[in-house]
Amino acid sequence: MLLVAGVGGGAAWWWLHQPLALAAPSLDLAIESGTGARGVAQAAVDAGVQTSPVLLYAWFRASGNGRQIKAGSYEITAGATPISLLDKLVRGDEALRAVTLVEGWNFTQVRAALSKAEQLKPDSQALGNDSIMAALGRPGVHPEGRFFPDTYTYSKGSSDLAVLKRAMHAMDKHLAAAWDLRQPTTQAKTPEQALTLASIIEKETGQSGDRSLVAGVFNNRLRIGMPLQTDPTVIYGLGADFDGNLRKRDLLNDTPYNTYLRRGLPPTPIAMPGKQSLLAAVQPASTTALYFVARGDGSSQFSSSLDEHNTAVNKFQRKK
Known part of the structure; x- marks a missing residue:
């Protein structure tokens, strides 16, 4: 039976299985790479989890999984308990969004879709097409047709350049595969x-x-x-x-x-x-x-x- 610092066994069991009070029905929790268990506990409270950061940190440590928490962007919803919260963070179960790039679209349409995508950081919006390609490591390459049409998931707050880079590498892969099958x-x-x-x-x-x-x-x-x-x-x-x-x-x-x-x-x-x-x-x-x-x-x-x-x-x- 877990004994959270300063809390008896029965009370600890109750707290671990009790839904956490939240400041809103849904909270966004961003964990930067390298953040320790103490910092994660504080970040959760700062995000709107209404509990003691000391208590939350003690649970992370006592569980033995505090060092397994993964960086990322998470969504905490009503009903989350200390146990389910830690499980989410250890599994890296991030809050994902998606943007679809459609076959036949030109790059202007791609940029418009990225600008409207939910919770996607618009790092490319201030850049011209040439600068975007340079940022993606392809300076001097025309952007048209260089991105594979597909649905791409991303963590909330991800850069639109990261999505473009994935789509670019996907096109590289599909083009190479087709070329290998040429008649x-x-x-x-x-x-x-x-x-x-x-x-x-x-x-x-x-x-x-x-x-x-x-x-x-x-x-x-x-x-x-x-x-x-x-x-x-x-x-x-x-x-x-x-x-x-x-x-x-x-x-x-x-x-x-x-x-x-x-x-x-x-x-x-x-x-x-x-x-x-x-x-x-x-x-x-x-x-x-x-x-x-x-x-x-x-x-x-x-x-x-x-x-x-x-x-x-x-x-x-x-x-x-």
Whole structure:
């Protein structure tokens, strides 16, 4: 039976199993690395746990687990007892939040999501894109497409740069894995080119079954030196000037991303590709198709000749 300093066995047992009084229904407790059991007890009281820090510290010591308390960000809720509190701290059961980065988003959208994420420290908000990449250890690298779309959990008060670094390393991992599975027929000659091509595939279709065929079309065009002629790259190149409607004059606006006027891949990715698009870029379907058009239901109609394509355009786009 535990004997907390100055408290008899029966009273100690009662105190250990009694819910702690809290200043609010939910308290945030931050424990810095290197904080000892005494400091943790005081931090808990400072956070709003309404008990004696001496008593709490005595329990931490007497339990034999005081040295096992892990640094982190914790949430203490109503009903927590001295026993459950220590158990939470020893297990490192931190209060986690989550932010989701969506396939096909560009870096502007990523930054907007991070700025709205709950309890995420906005260390990147005052930084330009170049400075963010430098802070992540990739100076001079364009940020577009460098982060893997996924849901990332984080401790309350974590830096948004830490989330970005995890997403960046995740993209490194998925890109390397896809590159290892590349087919000899792919026109992507480097992982960087594969990433750029995957970003275009991601923006061109949301149908998983169409991705490899879309990749096949672009692969064929790259092989014969035909312009990619893909609207998403043109839209990306227009930036803030794009008003939601792509016009003929936009297709004649010569930016580095205008794949109607320039052959080959654009200079950088245009969005975050997911795993399926990364694999499609390096494993394009074997097809004779050089064209595709949206059917209006999310899928695409693929054609091998311009005449076939024009017929498909009339059917699915012009409704003729």
